[in-house]
Amino acid sequence: MKDTATSAPVIEAKNLNLVFETGDGPVQALKDVNLTINRGDFVSFIGPSGCGKTTFLRAIAALETPTGGTLTVNGMTPDQARQARAYGYVFQAAGLYPWRTIAGNIKLPLEIMGFSKAEQDERVNRVLELVELAGFGKKFPWQLSGGMQQRASIARALAFDADILLMDEPFGALDEIVRDRLNEEVLKLWARTGKTIGFVTHSIPEAVYLSTKIVVMSPRPGRITDVIDSPLPKERPLDIRDSRAFIEIAHRVREGLRAGHGDHE
Amino acid sequence: MRHVLPVLTVLIAIIALWYGAAVGLNRAWVYDQASRAGVEPASGLALVAETWNQERPVLPAPHQVAGELVKTTFGMAPTSKRSLVYHGWVTLSATLLGFVMGTVLGILLAVGILHNRAMDMSVMPWAIASQTIPILAIAPMIIVVLNSVGLQGLVPKAIISAYLSFFPVVVGMVKGLRSPDQMQLDLLKTYNASAGAAFWKLRLPASMPYLFTSLKVGMAASLVGAIVGELPTGAVAGLGARLLSGSYYGQTVQIWAALFAAAIVAAGMVMLIGLMERRTLRKMGMAR
Numbered sequence: 001m002k003d004t005a006t007s008a009p010v011i012e013a014k015n016l017n018l019v020f021e022t023g024d025g026p027v028q029a030l031k032d033v034n035l036t037i038n039r040g041d042f043v044s045f046i047g048p049s050g051c052g053k054t055t056f057l058r059a060i061a062a063l064e065t066p067t068g069g070t071l072t073v074n075g076m077t078p079d080q081a082r083q084a085r086a087y088g089y090v091f092q093a094a095g096l097y098p099w100r101t102i103a104g105n106i107k108l109p110l111e112i113m114g115f116s117k118a119e120q121d122e123r124v125n126r127v128l129e130l131v132e133l134a135g136f137g138k139k140f141p142w143q144l145s146g147g148m149q150q151r152a153s154i155a156r157a158l159a160f161d162a163d164i165l166l167m168d169e170p171f172g173a174l175d176e177i178v179r180d181r182l183n184e185e186v187l188k189l190w191a192r193t194g195k196t197i198g199f200v201t202h203s204i205p206e207a208v209y210l211s212t213k214i215v216v217m218s219p220r221p222g223r224i225t226d227v228i229d230s231p232l233p234k235e236r237p238l239d240i241r242d243s244r245a246f247i248e249i250a251h252r253v254r255e256g257l258r259a260g261h262g263d264h265e
Numbered sequence: 266m267r268h269v270l271p272v273l274t275v276l277i278a279i280i281a282l283w284y285g286a287a288v289g290l291n292r293a294w295v296y297d298q299a300s301r302a303g304v305e306p307a308s309g310l311a312l313v314a315e316t317w318n319q320e321r322p323v324l325p326a327p328h329q330v331a332g333e334l335v336k337t338t339f340g341m342a343p344t345s346k347r348s349l350v351y352h353g354w355v356t357l358s359a360t361l362l363g364f365v366m367g368t369v370l371g372i373l374l375a376v377g378i379l380h381n382r383a384m385d386m387s388v389m390p391w392a393i394a395s396q397t398i399p400i401l402a403i404a405p406m407i408i409v410v411l412n413s414v415g416l417q418g419l420v421p422k423a424i425i426s427a428y429l430s431f432f433p434v435v436v437g438m439v440k441g442l443r444s445p446d447q448m449q450l451d452l453l454k455t456y457n458a459s460a461g462a463a464f465w466k467l468r469l470p471a472s473m474p475y476l477f478t479s480l481k482v483g484m485a486a487s488l489v490g491a492i493v494g495e496l497p498t499g500a501v502a503g504l505g506a507r508l509l510s511g512s513y514y515g516q517t518v519q520i521w522a523a524l525f526a527a528a529i530v531a532a533g534m535v536m537l538i539g540l541m542e543r544r545t546l547r548k549m550g551m552a553r
């Protein structure tokens with residue numbers, strides 16, 4: 001699975017610390033985090049709330065600033081990477097502009113980045129097809145279901161060809177059935193585009209099903225307790241979740257979560 | 266059509282109350298006249314009829330006000346100085362000019378507050394202070410000061426209108442421009458979008474519902490400003506002048522007709538903004 005010859009570190013964190021100053025004193029959101037993510041990896045971050053998984057993703061996206069250690073994205077600082085538009089970010093809510101059509105929403109980053117009109121249209125059609133929303137470009141967001149809206153927001157993040165896709169619990173608000181479908185689609189998307197994906201979730205099956213690398217985190221202070229390189233093949237039908245290998249990884253993730261949780265709760 | 270019955274019921278109740286109040290308030294004058302003439306005052310239905318048809322009643326009856334409204338609106342050439350259309354237009358033109366000035370000023374201030382920290386900290390207290398001063402006190406001074414630099418007629422009144430109408434626009438637009446949540450702003454940050462792009466693509470469209478609400482309040486305030494601005498100039502023209510001359514000569518029917526004319530103009534303008542609001546929001550896909 002792991003091909004060291006072609007894989008180069010895309011994201012590298014060394015002794016990363018992040019402390020929030022709050023009214024009740026400092027909160028250690030990340031403590032001594034070390035992680036290397038290679039090109040083409042699908043990395044899931046899993047852990048209970050407050051474990052720093054979202055904070056870590058936001059730090060990669062330069063939406064939070066670490067207070068110690070080093071973090072590089074494509075060999076640059078996260079802020080340089082942000083200015084080079086190195087990644088697309090998908091939030092928990094689709095966050096589509098209600099006054100723009102689906103196509104208009106996908107054009108938003110393209111307009112800001114100054115793509116030509118023809119190029120915008122071409123890209124909108126391509127990513128709509130990629131997330132299986134072809135033909136919905138002229139609809140307004142409220143005319144689409146929650147799952148379709150979230151697919152449109154993924155299309156928006158894909159439109160400008162960033163090679164890193166960061167997703168913060170993108171399907172957290174959707175029901176199980178829609179979620180399964182979208183998980184399958186994300187895998188297909190990943191296979192077709194070869195992007196490096198960072199994916200925050202609190203669902204164990206979701207993490208195991210999607211990832212080549214599962215990062216188990218625990219709270220107070222937020223830290224990494226286990227990193228699992230998945231032995232599952234790249235080709236993953238939904239029923240792989242009944243396989244022995246799958247169940248073993250899920251078990252190891254659960255163990256990691258339990259160990260990290262300690263006797264806090 | 267289901268709304269007609271409740272609306273009609275309330276309307277009839279108000280008119281009935283009004284007629285009743287007219288009897289109570291105008292009765293004293295009937296008794297007074299009778300005792301001066303040394304005759305028995307009228308009673309019963311005759312008394313009621315007298316209280317409803319006086320020339321200068323304390324409270325004119327609805328049909329008197331309606332009659333005066335119709336007579337001075339449709340019964341006279343619109344250029345006549347006794348026509349309500351003439352006076353209404355004088356006030357409306359000042360209102361509209363002041364409304365546009367106030368709206369532009371309000372939006373500019375809101376944009377300044379959004380993008381400039383010093384303005385953020387300092388403008389709002391001044392804006393609030395400006396509204397705590399009674400407009401009736403400051404209007405004559407504005408008229409006098411502007412008159413001394415040669416400005417007369419429409420513009421001073423419009424400035425008083427703008428003085429009242431910029432405030433709701435500032436408050437509404439600051440709220441509207443700040444209405445996008447952190448996630449929306451983070452998203453634009455991941456695109457490395459400039460503040461300008463964030464303004465035009467996110468903040469301004471998101472503020473539209475707030476803007477229209479403010480415009481409705483601002484329009485009503487603008488009309489009040491124009492009317493108040495007509496008072497210190499000595500009853501030259503406009504609905505304010507009608508109110509003032511009516512009170513000079515005890516023409517209560519004229520006062521009430523002018524009041525209703527003002528209310529009708531205000532309601533019409535606010536409805537017009539409501540129509541624009543619905544069309545704009547529908548076009549933007551924000552109204553279902």
